[in-house]
Structures are given as C-alpha cells and as structure tokens.
Amino acid sequence: MYLGFRSKEFVILEEEYKNISDKFVLTTDDGSYGEKGFAINFLRQDIEKGNIDAIYACGPLPMLKAVQELAKETKIPCQISLEERMGCGIGVCLGCAVQVNAGEDTVYTHVCKAGPVFDSNIVKI
Amino acid sequence: MNTEVNLAGIKMKNPVTVASGTFGYGREFSEFIDLNKLGGIITKGTSLKPRPGNKPPRVCETTAGMLNSIGLQNPGVEYFMNNDLPWLRKFDTKVIVNACGSSIEEYVELAKVLNTLDIDGVELNLSCPNVKAGCMAFGTSYEGVKEVTSQVRKVLDKPLIVKLTPNVTDITEPARGAEDAGADGVSLINTLLGMSIDVEKQRPVLANNMGGLSGPAVKPVAVRMVYQVAQAVKIPILGLRRNSNRKRCDRIYASWSNSCINRNRKLY
Ligand SMILES: Cc1cc2nc3c(=O)[nH]c(=O)nc-3n(C[C@H](O)[C@H](O)[C@H](O)COP(=O)(O)O)c2cc1C
Ligand code: FES
Numbered sequence: 054m055y056l057g058f059r060s061k062e063f064v065i066l067e068e069e070y071k072n073i074s075d076k077f078v079l080t081t082d083d084g085s086y087g088e089k090g091f092a093i094n095f096l097r098q099d100i101e102k103g104n105i106d107a108i109y110a111c112g113p114l115p116m117l118k119a120v121q122e123l124a125k126e127t128k129i130p131c132q133i134s135l136e137e138r139m140g141c142g143i144g145v146c147l148g149c150a151v152q153v154n155a156g157e158d159t160v161y162t163h164v165c166k167a168g169p170v171f172d173s174n175i176v177k178i
Numbered sequence: 179m180n181t182e183v184n185l186a187g188i189k190m191k192n193p194v195t196v197a198s199g200t201f202g203y204g205r206e207f208s209e210f211i212d213l214n215k216l217g218g219i220i221t222k223g224t225s226l227k228p229r230p231g232n233k234p235p236r237v238c239e240t241t242a243g244m245l246n247s248i249g250l251q252n253p254g255v256e257y258f259m260n261n262d263l264p265w266l267r268k269f270d271t272k273v274i275v276n277a278c279g280s281s282i283e284e285y286v287e288l289a290k291v292l293n294t295l296d297i298d299g300v301e302l303n304l305s306c307p308n309v310k311a312g313c314m315a316f317g318t319s320y321e322g323v324k325e326v327t328s329q330v331r332k333v334l335d336k337p338l339i340v341k342l343t344p345n346v347t348d349i350t351e352p353a354r355g356a357e358d359a360g361a362d363g364v365s366l367i368n369t370l371l372g373m374s375i376d377v378e379k380q381r382p383v384l385a386n387n388m389g390g391l392s393g394p395a396v397k398p399v400a401v402r403m404v405y406q407v408a409q410a411v412k413i414p415i416l417g418l419r420r421n422s423n424r425k426r427c428d429r430i431y432a433s434w435s436n437s438c439i440n441r442n443r444k445l446y
Contacts, residue, residue: 137234137235138234138235138236138237138238138239138383139237140237140244140246141200141206143206143207143209143210144202144206145200145201145202145206145207146199146200146237146246146248147202147222147231147236147248147251148236148237148246148248149234149236149237150231150232150233150234150236150251151234152233152234158230159230160230161230161231161234161251166206
C-alpha cells in the first residue's frame, strides 16, 4: 500500500490501511510526515526490485496519469478508479464521459456505468 | 379517469413524457420504472451519423439547476433503428425521436430515414446549444425555423413537433416559424445558454466553456415562454418540465399549455 498526501494535515486512514497491508508506505509531498516525495516514486522502486504484480490506483488525475505511464512502461497490469462529474449515475445523461483508446476515432465511455474502475490500458485520461 | 390526450396527432394514454436527453433510449430507466406507464418517450437527440459528444467535464451543478454540454453524443439513427427501436416497441408507450442535424440537408436526410421507421412522431431539435454548427443556429429566428421545418415537413408524414430554444429575444417568432411551416406542435424550452467558473482553476468548469442550463432555476422562464407562445400560435405546446413538484407543475401547465403536459423525469 502506497498512500500519498500533500502534507501532514491531510493524512487520513493511516491505521486502517496499515492494518490490512503487508507493506505500507506513507508519503507527503513536503516530507512533513512519513517519507518525503510522491508515493509513485516509492512504488517505482519496488517495481524495479520485482516486488509488484499488479497496481490498483485511485486519486487525482495527474497522479493517475503518472501511474498509467508507469504501468505501461513496466508492463504491470493496472486498474485505475476514475471520478467525473455526474448528472444521473445510471448511464443516461452521458455526463460523466471518459475517452477510450480507439485509434483515430474519438470514443467516450461513461464512468458511472462502465466504471468507475477501468483497466489503465483502455482509457485516455 | 381518462387521461388520454392527442398531442399534435400523437394519441397518448396520458400526457406524461420524458424530456429528450434525460432518459436515453429508455433502457437504463426500465430497471427502475415501468415504461408502460408513460404516455410517450422522447429519445436522446439522434443524428444521421453517430456523434462522439464533447470533451469532459460535460456537466456541472449550479444553484437550483445544472449546466450540460453533452454535445449530442448518440449512436446515430441506424443504430437506433436496429437496436433501440425494436426494444422500445415492446412497451405500450409512444416513441418520439428527437432529431438533430448540423445542416438543412442533414435534417432532411434524417427525416427521410425517420419517415420509414415505426415511430409515432419526430421532435425536431432546433435548439441544442452544445454543438458548433446547426441546431440552435436554425432555431433562433422566424426564417431559420420556418426554412428547416418546411424542408423536413416535405419528406415527413409523421407528427412533427419543433423544439424551441429559449436563447432568443422573442420566443413567439420561432414558434410562428414552426407553425407557418406546417409543424403539428412545438415543445419548449430547451436549455438556456450559461457558464460556470471554477475559481480555483480560474477557468470555466465545462471543457466546452458554455453549456445549457436546466432545472428548477429555469422554470419561471419556461412558464413565461409557454404563456407567450400559447398566445401566438394555435398548434399544441409541450411544456417541458421536470416532475419535482407535481401539483404545482400540473396547475401551471394545465392553465397555459393548449393541450399537453410534458414532465421531464430526471435524477440528480
Ligand atoms: C443532460 C441533458 C441532456 C439533454 N439532451 C438533450 C437532447 O439530446 N436533445 C434535446 O432536444 N434536449 C436535450 N436536453 C434538454 C432537455 O430535454 C430539456 O429541454 C431541458 O433540460 C429543460 O428542462 P428541465 O429544466 O426540466 O430539465 C438535455 C438536457 C440535459 C440536462
Ligand atoms: S452520470 Fe449520467 S451517464 Fe454517468
């Protein structure tokens, strides 16, 4: 489990995650608590050591983008949980669009019905 | 109680329909409500060719309403014809297709296809604010509405309802354009063009910048326009209104609309 926060005052659920994780890394961007830096950097180190079989990620888009890149580069299976503004939540309003990889074509799927968890190879975020 | 109405030549067992774009093609909602109970279903805006829709974010909450810029994402009329229509036909409800195009030719081509289908009517969407070419561009003037509507009328034998945009100075002008071109009815209102700013990001919330405002916030505008149009044309009016307060909405629309109450069901 790699849990990243901006700084100490944003840290939540530390004990809960620690209790269910074999390995637990908590980071803050400014180093005010836990390890200093982005969680993904610690994940990368462990991938390089060959300790990681799959990645499941949720969080802000820039971080998910970085995770998606990392998974692609290291060929580790990866699933990401997306958020989008929703109107209906049942696939009707087509509000919660996310683009999927479809070559030249622009194709959208919808987070509420098709997701929110997607294989990171499928979506274009 | 007899709730039957004949709206613009479409005989419905009751005057309750759903507003286009808030109900898809009915499949998702069929898990929650019995579609047989509806007088009619107005489909999502459907075009000749599939449309991918706009970039996200596409929706955003506003005070007593929401903005959307879906951009008419739809699978195209051919897909509708082969997949959604046969499925919808299993229910005892009228099917009205919300038709959208980006040029007169496209509207006409689409109308020709729709004329061959087993549907009960067409709602001509001349009012979507979310696509660059077409739609709203035709819907804002007497001449524009009259031109598209009369071209479509020539190839369409089915009941034809023209959906009006509220983004005009005088709503009675496009309404009269529709009537003079031979439309069987008008529906109103579509969404009001609006914009919302994300102050932290210092840019509009919607990727498309602008979007259409709907919800309780626009209701007084809708009521006012139905009132004005009812005085200006003789053809029936569908007042599009969400079912948030049934009693009030019945009262308003029963008094202003010529013949029909259309409640738009929507979840937030
Ligand atoms: C998410 C969304 C999608 C819509 N899509 C369409 C559409 O495809 N075609 C159309 O004519 N109107 C569309 N509309 C407009 C509605 O049919 C209706 O005219 C409008 O929302 C105003 O009614 P309300 O304030 O009761 O929601 C859409 C509205 C929303 C909120
Ligand atoms: S929120 Fe309406 S389609 Fe996903």
